[in-house]
Amino acid sequence: MAKATRMTKQKKVILEILQNTNCHPSADWVYEQAKKLVPDISLGTVYRNLNVLRDSGEIIELNYGSTYSRYDGKPQNHYHFYCEKCTQLFDVAIPVYQGLDKMVQDTTGYEVKHHRMEFYGLCNQCRE
Amino acid sequence: MAKATRMTKQKKVILEILQNTNCHPSADWVYEQAKKLVPDISLGTVYRNLNVLRDSGEIIELNYGSTYSRYDGKPQNHYHFYCEKCTQLFDVAIPVYQGLDKMVQDTTGYEVKHHRMEFYGLCNQCRE
DNA sequence: GGGGTGAGAGTAACAGTTACCGTTAATTTA
DNA sequence: TAAATTAACGGTAACTGTTACTCTCACCCC
Structure with a gap:
């Protein structure tokens, strides 16, 4: 069976930020935005959830063109x-x-x- | 006028290694190979020359698919x-x-x- | 409410890469 | 070809983006 995965407040916020922007932000930018909604969120949590969402196919990681990854909320x-x-x-x-x-x-x-x-x-x- | 650029022994070796392999190696692999020909070559020199060769269009940097860059000696x-x-x-x-x-x-x-x-x-x- | 556990916060560690600095050697000039 | 010039070198420290660790918290089912 698939591993259980919870939809936490932090994960939800991260996903919504990505779905509601047209830019292709870095993890750090997502972190800055998320802090406005969840002030004590941790950068590690942002990275963890970006990886989780990428693995589940809900977002895309774009790791070319520069030294850091960017993320895209449109999985198509x-x-x-x-x-x-x-x-x-x-x-x-x-x-x-x-x-x-x-x-x-x-x-x-x-x-x-x-x-x-x-x-x-x-x-x-x-x-x- | 364009900045002068020297063809050093190290740079030549790095370029030849890339041109004579069919794999798409990492900087570290190039470094290991180069050490066989220039034993005291520095990893920093490998990185510096890879960037110089990339900027001059002689090699291509492939920075997707993993956490490190790979290099390709075929610039086409x-x-x-x-x-x-x-x-x-x-x-x-x-x-x-x-x-x-x-x-x-x-x-x-x-x-x-x-x-x-x-x-x-x-x-x-x-x-x- | 209590036990189990997935995920959080905070931080340290890690990997790949770049920057620094004193020295060396490729190229230019004479 | 020898001296002068300076780009590039070797060695190493620092930097950056990301991951791992540890402890704590919050959610879920009974």
């Missing part, structure tokens, strides 16, 4: 754009190429479960 | 497959989708310079 696969100047992450509104996994599986013989794609360049504000 | 863009069991990285021999950057640029308005794609799943050895 989608692509991202990383601005090389301001280091912000943006969602890219193009459809996920569903057939790609099977194509790579047929080419390589590996069992392909999913893929990720990121685009790099300059965002609108940083273009000039 | 290509896709990678990450085995979620044995944590090895493999090259994927499908052509890079060149038109994608332009398509995303037209969709988003961002200036797209390049993209990366990684596939996740199980490699041949880990499938059974």
Whole structure:
């Protein structure tokens, strides 16, 4: 049987913060926001719950583009754009190429479960 | 004028190690290999040169899929497959989708310079 | 209410990476 | 080719993001 997991106040707050933001925040940013709602929350708790939520598929961890992980409250696969100047992450509104996994599986013989794609360049504000 | 940059024995060794391997090693693995050729090389020197070579476009830094960076001596863009069991990285021999950057640029308005794609799943050895 | 236990707070430890500083050696100039 | 210049070196300490530890708390079922 699956391990029991409780929905604590802290975990709920962390999940809601991620679901209600369009940015792709770091653990530290989540911690700062969570402190406003649960003043004595611990940074360790934030990290623990981010990992728990990631393992249960409720959020996505984005660990590329910089030295720290960012988190995304939308668990559906989608692509991202990383601005090389301001280091912000943006969602890219193009459809996920569903057939790609099977194509790579047929080419390589590996069992392909999913893929990720990121685009790099300059965002609108940083273009000039 | 561009800053002068020297081709030292250490830098040369690091670049050759990366160009002559098919794996996608960590800085530490490169360090171990380099020590065989330059016994008193320092880990700091390995990191410094990996960053220099990455900045000059001679190698690629792959900073996703685990807690440490891996390096790839082939600077041409290509896709990678990450085995979620044995944590090895493999090259994927499908052509890079060149038109994608332009398509995303037209969709988003961002200036797209390049993209990366990684596939996740199980490699041949880990499938059974 | 009492016993069991998953999760919390607080903090120490850890890993990968970077920065510092005195020294060495690659390159330039003569 | 020898001297001068200075980027890069080796060795090490520090830094950063993350995880682990320990003790305590709060929830749940009877």
